[in-house]
Amino acid sequence: MRAAQAGVERRKLFDKLFVLLGLVVLVAAFAVLFALFLDLLRQGAPRLDWDFLTSYASRKPEQAGILAAWVGTSLIMVVTACVAMPVGVAAAIYLEEYAPKNWVTAIIEINVTNLAGVPSIIYGLLALGLFVYKLGLGQSILAAGLTLALLILPIVIVATREAVRAVPRPIREAAYALGATRWEVTAHHVLPYSMGGVLTGMIIGLSRAIGETAPIITIGALSFIAFLPTPPLTGEFPFLSFAWLKDAFTAMPIQMFNWVSRPDPGFRVNAAAAGAILLGMTLLMNGIAIWLRYRFRKKINW
Amino acid sequence: MVTPKSPAPFAKSIRRRRARDRVIESLLLLAGLVAVFTTLAIVWILVAEALPFFSHVPLADFLTDTMWTPLFAEPRYGILPLVAGTLVTTFVALALAIPAGTIIAIYLSEFASHRVRESVKPALEMLGAVPTVVYGYFALVMVTPFLQKLLPGLPGFNMLSAGLVIGIMIVPYVASVSEDAMRAVPNYMREGSYAMGATRLQTATRVVVPGALSGIAAAYILGISRAVGETMVVAVAAGLQPNLTWNPTESAATITSFIVQVSLGDLPHESIGYQSIFAAGLVLLVITLAFNIVGFALTRRFREAY
Amino acid sequence: MQMQISMPVEAQSLSDAPRGAIAETAPAKACASKLGFWYGNMQALKGLDMEIRDKRVTALIGPSGCGKSTFLRCFNRMHDLTPGTRYEGSIHLYPDDIDLVSRDVDPIEVRMRIGMVFQKPNPFPKSIFENVAYGLRVRGMRARALIEEEVEKALRDAALWDEVKDRLQSSGLSLSGGQQQRLCIARALATNPELLLFDEPTSALDPIATARIEELITALRERVTVLIVTHNMQQAARVSDYTAFMYLGELVEFDATSKLFTNPGRKATEDYITGRYG
Numbered sequence: 080m081r082a083a084q085a086g087v088e089r090r091k092l093f094d095k096l097f098v099l100l101g102l103v104v105l106v107a108a109f110a111v112l113f114a115l116f117l118d119l120l121r122q123g124a125p126r127l128d129w130d131f132l133t134s135y136a137s138r139k140p141e142q143a144g145i146l147a148a149w150v151g152t153s154l155i156m157v158v159t160a161c162v163a164m165p166v167g168v169a170a171a172i173y174l175e176e177y178a179p180k181n182w183v184t185a186i187i188e189i190n191v192t193n194l195a196g197v198p199s200i201i202y203g204l205l206a207l208g209l210f211v212y213k214l215g216l217g218q219s220i221l222a223a224g225l226t227l228a229l230l231i232l233p234i235v236i237v238a239t240r241e242a243v244r245a246v247p248r249p250i251r252e253a254a255y256a257l258g259a260t261r262w263e264v265t266a267h268h269v270l271p272y273s274m275g276g277v278l279t280g281m282i283i284g285l286s287r288a289i290g291e292t293a294p295i296i297t298i299g300a301l302s303f304i305a306f307l308p309t310p311p312l313t314g315e316f317p318f319l320s321f322a323w324l325k326d327a328f329t330a331m332p333i334q335m336f337n338w339v340s341r342p343d344p345g346f347r348v349n350a351a352a353a354g355a356i357l358l359g360m361t362l363l364m365n366g367i368a369i370w371l372r373y374r375f376r377k378k379i380n381w
Numbered sequence: 382m383v384t385p386k387s388p389a390p391f392a393k394s395i396r397r398r399r400a401r402d403r404v405i406e407s408l409l410l411l412a413g414l415v416a417v418f419t420t421l422a423i424v425w426i427l428v429a430e431a432l433p434f435f436s437h438v439p440l441a442d443f444l445t446d447t448m449w450t451p452l453f454a455e456p457r458y459g460i461l462p463l464v465a466g467t468l469v470t471t472f473v474a475l476a477l478a479i480p481a482g483t484i485i486a487i488y489l490s491e492f493a494s495h496r497v498r499e500s501v502k503p504a505l506e507m508l509g510a511v512p513t514v515v516y517g518y519f520a521l522v523m524v525t526p527f528l529q530k531l532l533p534g535l536p537g538f539n540m541l542s543a544g545l546v547i548g549i550m551i552v553p554y555v556a557s558v559s560e561d562a563m564r565a566v567p568n569y570m571r572e573g574s575y576a577m578g579a580t581r582l583q584t585a586t587r588v589v590v591p592g593a594l595s596g597i598a599a600a601y602i603l604g605i606s607r608a609v610g611e612t613m614v615v616a617v618a619a620g621l622q623p624n625l626t627w628n629p630t631e632s633a634a635t636i637t638s639f640i641v642q643v644s645l646g647d648l649p650h651e652s653i654g655y656q657s658i659f660a661a662g663l664v665l666l667v668i669t670l671a672f673n674i675v676g677f678a679l680t681r682r683f684r685e686a687y
Numbered sequence: 688m689q690m691q692i693s694m695p696v697e698a699q700s701l702s703d704a705p706r707g708a709i710a711e712t713a714p715a716k717a718c719a720s721k722l723g724f725w726y727g728n729m730q731a732l733k734g735l736d737m738e739i740r741d742k743r744v745t746a747l748i749g750p751s752g753c754g755k756s757t758f759l760r761c762f763n764r765m766h767d768l769t770p771g772t773r774y775e776g777s778i779h780l781y782p783d784d785i786d787l788v789s790r791d792v793d794p795i796e797v798r799m800r801i802g803m804v805f806q807k808p809n810p811f812p813k814s815i816f817e818n819v820a821y822g823l824r825v826r827g828m829r830a831r832a833l834i835e836e837e838v839e840k841a842l843r844d845a846a847l848w849d850e851v852k853d854r855l856q857s858s859g860l861s862l863s864g865g866q867q868q869r870l871c872i873a874r875a876l877a878t879n880p881e882l883l884l885f886d887e888p889t890s891a892l893d894p895i896a897t898a899r900i901e902e903l904i905t906a907l908r909e910r911v912t913v914l915i916v917t918h919n920m921q922q923a924a925r926v927s928d929y930t931a932f933m934y935l936g937e938l939v940e941f942d943a944t945s946k947l948f949t950n951p952g953r954k955a956t957e958d959y960i961t962g963r964y965g
Binding site: 090091093094097098100101102104105108109111112115118119122165166167169170172173174177178183186187190191192193194196197198199200201202203204205207208209212213229232233236258260261262263283286287289290291292293296297298299332335336339340347350351354357358361362364365366369 | 391398399401402405406408409410411412413414415416417419420422423426427429430481484485487488489492493501503504506507508510511512513514515517518519521522523549552580581582583585603606607609610611612613616617637640641644645650658659662665666669670672673674676677
């Protein structure tokens with residue numbers, strides 16, 4: 080009896096030790112990263128000012144800024160969002176609401192899963208061969224935006240499918256029973272009720288795209304650009320110009336990569352500052368996405 | 382009271398709505414097919430651009446030559462050094478990510494309270510969203526100097542530092558996928574174990590982990606695939622010199638960092654150097670594809686089990 | 688107490704009168720003949736023949752899994768939404784005599800003429816007004832005033848108007864379970880259906896809410912043809928004029944409710960209504 084007792088005590092001790100181990104590993108993982116982030120912020124702090132945001136790249140680290148980079152990133156994100164959102168949502172709707180159980184559907188499903196696991200640099204090679212050369216888009220904002228759109232397509236599709244699947248079947252049945260067609264059920268009910276999840280997926284996809292470096296290096300983004308793309312708004316009719324789509328560009332992660340690969344410590348500081356801004360942007364986007372998901376989950380209680 | 386309806390009173394409006402539905406359905410199908418086109422395009426582009434390379438370099442040389450110097454005056458095209466660099470960084474990454482990820486997963490799934498779990502999971506998710514180039518900066522500017530204090534003589538570019546940072550990077554992924562697998566083990570299995578007098582740890586290691594094994598294996602394998610395909614960390618921190626070595630404290634290029642290095646230069650389209658990155662990309666695609674297929678097959682088997 | 692609320696005056700008087708006589712006076716609204724239904728290789732309904740009388744309430748009873756809901760869902764082609772299903776035989780809808788389950792008849796058209804209320808209240812997460820207006824909008828109605836008029840009428844018919852008239856813009860999900868179900872009835876009534884299907888409409892409700900729904904169904908009699916699936920034999924006895932007893936996908940017995948419950952013609956029916964199985 081006493082032996083059993085001792086055994087129980089020992090086993091309980093192991094339990095406690097494991098909890099301790101789990102906490103240590105978890106805290107260590109977060110602490111290491113937190114320390115690194117703080118260090119990034121501290122290193123970059125001297126350059127985090129208005130001039131940094133409004134200056135072009137320069138040979139002199141203390142004069143260099145990220146103007147071309149953040150404008151480039153923003154324009155690329157516009158292209159990416161405009162392509163990935165409709166295509167991704169449409170594909171997800173097809174798979175969830177329309178697709179019959181046949182080989183075409185199976186092939187689409189396999190491809191979506193598979194594309195999610197393809198390394199991003201492969202998308203870069205695809206874009207280099209297809210967009211830059213075969214389609215003749217050149218090393219342009221359009222090519223970069225399309226590349227990143229393809230890259231985040233699986234993320235948008237998976238998130239949208241999950242959101243759409245969360246709409247209960249009885250809601251769909253109610254709409255069908257009133258004589259709605261499949262598209263009416265989708266457009267009037269399924270999509271509006273799952274909008275929170277769809278937006279969340281989109282933001283998470285964009286936050287991934289914003290930090291992607293490898294694919295746009297591959298298509299040949301320049302890291303030294305001292306001009307801005309053609310402005311999308313013009314003074315004369317029709318006030319909108321799409322010439323910027325064909326312009327050369329640089330982007331935030333490219334700029335950071337360029338600076339981090341230079342031996343001059345001054346550029347390291349710039350890299351840290353650019354990294355802090357980039358990191359802030361992705362964490363902010365993810366935070367918004369998580370908050371949105373939480374809010375929508377609370378709002379609709381089926 | 383009986384108001385006789387004309388036959389098919391809504392027929393006209395229905396025909397119009399049906400027609401609209403059919404148009405929309407084909408558009409949606411087209412969007413779904415984009416995924417298929419993308420895969421086909423990837424294979425097509427990689428093969429088409431690598432073919433001229435292989436007409437120039439015999440496949441046997443490519444697979445067995447121990448030197449990769451495509452940009453030299455006397456170029457050698459052996460993929461082995463790049464594969465070795467990729468394998469070494471991946472191995473270092475896994476040596477960190479698998480134990481840490483598994484412990485975190487077991488802790489979250491079997492020990493942590495609901496509240497802890499609900500706040501840690503989104504935090505893990507956010508760590509997974511950190512741009513890889515930022516992780517590259519960490520590896521080069523912070524982790525390497527730190528490691529140099531422990532291992533004097535460690536070069537400024539080395540695979541150890543890059544591998545460790547990739548490991549940190551994929552910990553959230555490994556933890557989150559394995560945790561999902563463990564949570565899917567039905568509760569009656571745990572209860573059976575508790576009823577026998579087992580502690581939580583015993584239940585976790587003897588019931589839950591074996592029960593979730595294929596899911597956990599899938600997490601590891603998908604983690605490997607990510608580590609193999611990771612680009613920016615190695616491009617920044619591991620060095621760009623192809624080097625056939627199994628020693629992680631040395632500097633070496635990987636498949637991915639070679640592609641980046643060539644892309645940064647200004648190689649003319651149609652040159653053998655340009656074609657060589659597609660050959661390297663093809664190798665990378667084959668390796669990751671193999672891991673992904675095994676990983677997804679395991680996840681599917683796991684989902685079927687419960 | 689509850690019996691008193693839910694035993695409608697009309698139903699009581701009916702149970703005194705010989706129901707067979709009424710049955711002959713009411714024309715048929717729908718007629719199922721040799722109706723079969725398949726889920727893949729599994730046959731769920733076998734050779735059903737049954738007439739639904741116009742402006743009467745017909746109840747479908749039987750043990751769970753007997754196919755009564757499956758039968759009900761044939762009338763508005765709900766099964767078309769599940770791949771791998773197949774109908775056999777026919778359900779003719781009168782007076783224009785279309786075959787509801789025919790391949791040549793568009794399920795959308797069928798559903799535009801036949802309303803349905805589900806087991807659990809399933810209002811859309813939209814405003815009360817939009818819930819009721821939805822069917823009208825699908826039918827192409829655009830005039831605001833007309834829609835408002837129809838919505839009010841439907842809500843009155845569903846005995847919900849007085850409770851919601853001051854908050855038509857609040858969410859349909861903010862109502863109680865019983866109110867939600869009446870909202871769903873109003874939603875179906877707004878489209879002026881020729882036949883209204885109820886699939887165990889009170890199984891998710893408390894006794895008081897159940898009583899109100901039963902009252903409502905009784906009041907709908909004479910206005911619309913009702914087909915109701917219920918797992919509750921007392922409910923069938925209270926609200927219906929005709930009852931069909933189904934077992935293992937077949938129609939065992941179909942008769943005036945008073946006759947079926949007092950003097951069943953088949954042993955299986957008697958066993959079921961006396962509680963020997965089911």
